[in-house]
Amino acid sequence: MRECQLFACVLLALISQSYVISVSGGPTGKGYCPENEYWNNKGFCCDKCHAGFKLKEECPKNNTRSLCVKCENGTFLETANHYDKCFSCRKCSKANSKELSPCTFRSNRECGCEIGYYFNNLSPSDWECSRCRKCGPGQLTVAECGKKQNTKCQCKENHYAVPGKNLCLPCAECQDDCPDVCKSTTPPNILGSSKPTSPPGLIHHILVPVCACITVLAVGVFLLYEGIRLWKKKSRALSSQQSTPVSDDQTLIITVAPDKELDESVPFTNQPCEPELNGKLPDCIPREIKIHEFFYFVLDEVPIGRFKELVRRLGVSEQNIDRAEQDHRNSKDAHYQMLKVWSDSGSGGGNNVLPWHRIQMFVDTLKDMYLVNCADNIESRFLSKDPSTSN
Structure with missing residues (x-):
């Protein structure tokens, strides 16, 4: 038991000795002191005096306190220190x-x-x-004078600073401080000048007519393209109508202007059948397209990146779109399901059959999306088709 006590005492002595060495810096010399203490010439840490107090006597040994006294009137110390003198206060005796x-x-x-x-x-x-400085003639005050800042001035618009003088004069000729004067709106005399130049105003007068001509040309080309496309569309539809035999339950109505030959301007009806009242015959040719044939053709024509926009415009809800994507990992199957939701929401046509007016609505929606080629292909395939050959 006694041996254990002796061993514990030796261990505590070793620990305390290592602690003293680590605090005092050991054999290497000056050691580390906390922020509120300093290393004195005697080889240990002493406490600093508080702000407003100066050091009168250092601490006599480790773990003792220094003797500090308050600064006299007219002197100060702003931080903790171990100075033996305080600083003299500034005197506000300067002029003004x-x-x-x-x-x-x-x-x-x-x-x-x-x-x-x-x-x-x-x-x-x-x-x-x-x-404080006072702004001179032709100048504006940017910042007022006060505390440690003098007045800041700058020249007014279309004025320039006079070197060595506190004033600004109006711009009268082209120079660095007067860029607006350097701008000329009068075209140069090209015939009388040996070195013709092209000021900005001349370039502007040239660009505006050129841009206008390009715009008119582009609009003309677009209108020509649309005219040819509509003419081809009407020609195909007219050819289809002329080759269709008129039966007892179908009537084809063609309106021809008086004293004029039948040309591409002849209007014709190609609308979904709606029987009139009083027993009259319908004024159109009924067209029915098989749903699966139409859907697979559309899936090959419409770009995948525009498909969701298309079905949204057709009235398919976001809930049905999300359900179709969750039920089908293949995008083509999901798009087919979206089209199925759209077709089921309509009326007419019967089982697995899509009526003509639903196809026309589909084509018009594609045109609103500027997918004109897709709309033309679908219109050519289904809307210009001879009803006698439809399945």
């Missing part, structure tokens, strides 16, 4: 100066300047109250 805050044993006196002057630091240890 005034005291902003008094001297205390913890802070220096703060000086400012009277109205019309600003605090100007001449060097780290010297200052003065300088008179």
